[in-house]
Amino acid sequence: GENVEQHPSTLSVQEGDSAVIKCTYSDSASNYFPWYKQELGKRPQLIIDIRSNVGEKKDQRIAVTLNKTAKHFSLHITETQPEDSAVYFCAARAGKSTFGDGTTLTVKP
Amino acid sequence: ETGVTQTPRHLVMGMTNKKSLKCEQHLGHNAMYWYKQSAKKPLELMFVYNFKEQTENNSVPSRFSPECPNSSHLFLHLHTLQPEDSALYLCASSQPGGSRTDTQYFGPGTRLTVL
Numbered sequence: 289g290e291n292v293e294q295h296p297s298t299l300s301v302q303e304g305d306s307a308v309i310k311c312t313y314s315d316s317a318s319n320y321f322p323w324y325k326q327e328l329g330k331r332p333q334l335i336i337d338i339r340s341n342v343g344e345k346k347d348q349r350i351a352v353t354l355n356k357t358a359k360h361f362s363l364h365i366t367e368t369q370p371e372d373s374a375v376y377f378c379a380a381r382a383g384k385s386t387f388g389d390g391t392t393l394t395v396k397p
Numbered sequence: 398e399t400g401v402t403q404t405p406r407h408l409v410m411g412m413t414n415k416k417s418l419k420c421e422q423h424l425g426h427n428a429m430y431w432y433k434q435s436a437k438k439p440l441e442l443m444f445v446y447n448f449k450e451q452t453e454n455n456s457v458p459s460r461f462s463p464e465c466p467n468s469s470h471l472f473l474h475l476h477t478l479q480p481e482d483s484a485l486y487l488c489a490s491s492q493p494g495g496s497r498t499d500t501q502y503f504g505p506g507t508r509l510t511v512l
Contacts, residue, residue: 377439387439
């Protein structure tokens, strides 16, 4: 089955800096890669996703890149703000979604 | 925020109790999921239902018993639980084959404490 590894497990950045979270996956059949954000005490919510036929996707300060050859995809957040502080989960879908273990991002004002 | 609802939001039960968690989705989806979220494993898939049929059971102990009477409702029946079962139980739904296939919409969760 699919195996998804997510790094780092915790990330602390200064407000205004960029943050990068990386995930690797094992199943080359995976074709859909969503990212979820979970704020403290709230439910996970989709923030951006990418399909295997696209290399990069951007939505304002958030971007996701996909390297199918290396089987890794990354979340990039630019100009971070304190409200970006949350746990971020990546997932890879090959029939069903497998989630990474999450990254706790802290943005210091 | 009201697309997927869960009740109760908090539950405290003893190890000999029997209780049920309820999930309801108002999104017209055909797939529903139960996840366990704890410090040990941030998002652990338990069960998957597609069109009311269970398609996945991730080696979950039999003290957890799911039920899906229709595509909009999902239950998790609990009996003789252990303290280590204390966690946040999240329900999610998705629309297989849609433009955002397998994008999962989560409920707010039920915080379960087993004494």
